[in-house]
Amino acid sequence: MEQLGQDFGYVLYQTALPSAGPVLLEVGSVRDRAQVFVDGQPIGVLERENHERAIAFTVPRADAVLSVLVENQGRVNYGSGVHDRKGLLGRALLDGTELTGWSSRPLPLTALDGLAFAETGAAPVGPTFHRGTVRIDEVADTFVHLPGWTKGNVWINGFHLGRYWSRGPQRSLYVPGPVLRPGANEITVLELHAAHGALTVELRETPDLGPTEE
Structure with a gap:
């Protein structure tokens, strides 16, 4: 490399x-x-x-x-x-x-400008970029969750949030408020394997950082 x-x-x-x-x-x-x-x-x-x-x-x-x-x-x-x-x-x-x-x-995935997206039916198996939008009325810090996804990377409005992996323990990524904007926000996911169930991404108020020790 x-x-x-x-x-x-x-x-x-x-x-x-x-x-x-x-x-x-x-x-x-x-x-x-x-x-x-x-x-x-x-x-x-x-x-x-x-x-x-x-x-x-x-x-x-x-x-x-x-x-x-x-x-x-x-x-x-x-x-x-x-x-x-x-x-x-x-x-x-x-x-x-x-x-x-x-x-x-x-x-290097430092920029996503060259990606071409197309409408597809069933979710493909293997490395694939997925793109969707979410509308936000009020911008604030939040956490992105990817239920059913396996392993990959997440961007919001071109900003790289980080990597996710279903094996955990962490199952969410922090989204700083300044990354978001009122109205439509573009979410891009690189899934390296396959997503199971609906291809959905959720923005929640709380993180999931895995099991904690008392």
Whole structure:
């Protein structure tokens, strides 16, 4: 990620797979979380915290496109791990043979101006941007809740609020009042997996920070 001039966000790696059939993909190191796709279909996830570096799947055809979306989840800022490089580190092997011909696309998500939205029926599976509006009469601090969503990022009026993850413990994000405006407010959600149920976002007066200890 650093070689692409990027500090935060995501990187999309892609290459063509040489032949069809069952394979084992091995990578040197994942920093920090990688979603794996073949021809756009999700295959699985590799996570640094679980020390996962290999995934088995079946290639449907020769020249199928392997896509690996890697998320930077934060940096180690102490001790020997302070030089915490992000992305896919080391070689990527397919059944023991190094994969070559990679393209690497930086996705810093510092601006959303280039996004094109379209009306869809069923919610897609896999990384997707969703957009909606909410009308507000009186601006105030609030908290955004995403019931049924899995993992991703939230923006309001182009301001990045942060990341959400259904596994918790925190299940809400703080929305400063100055981010909002009277009238229509645009909410953009990047869902990395899939949302379950209605695609709704709620603004509530109170946060949900997870269990507390007495």
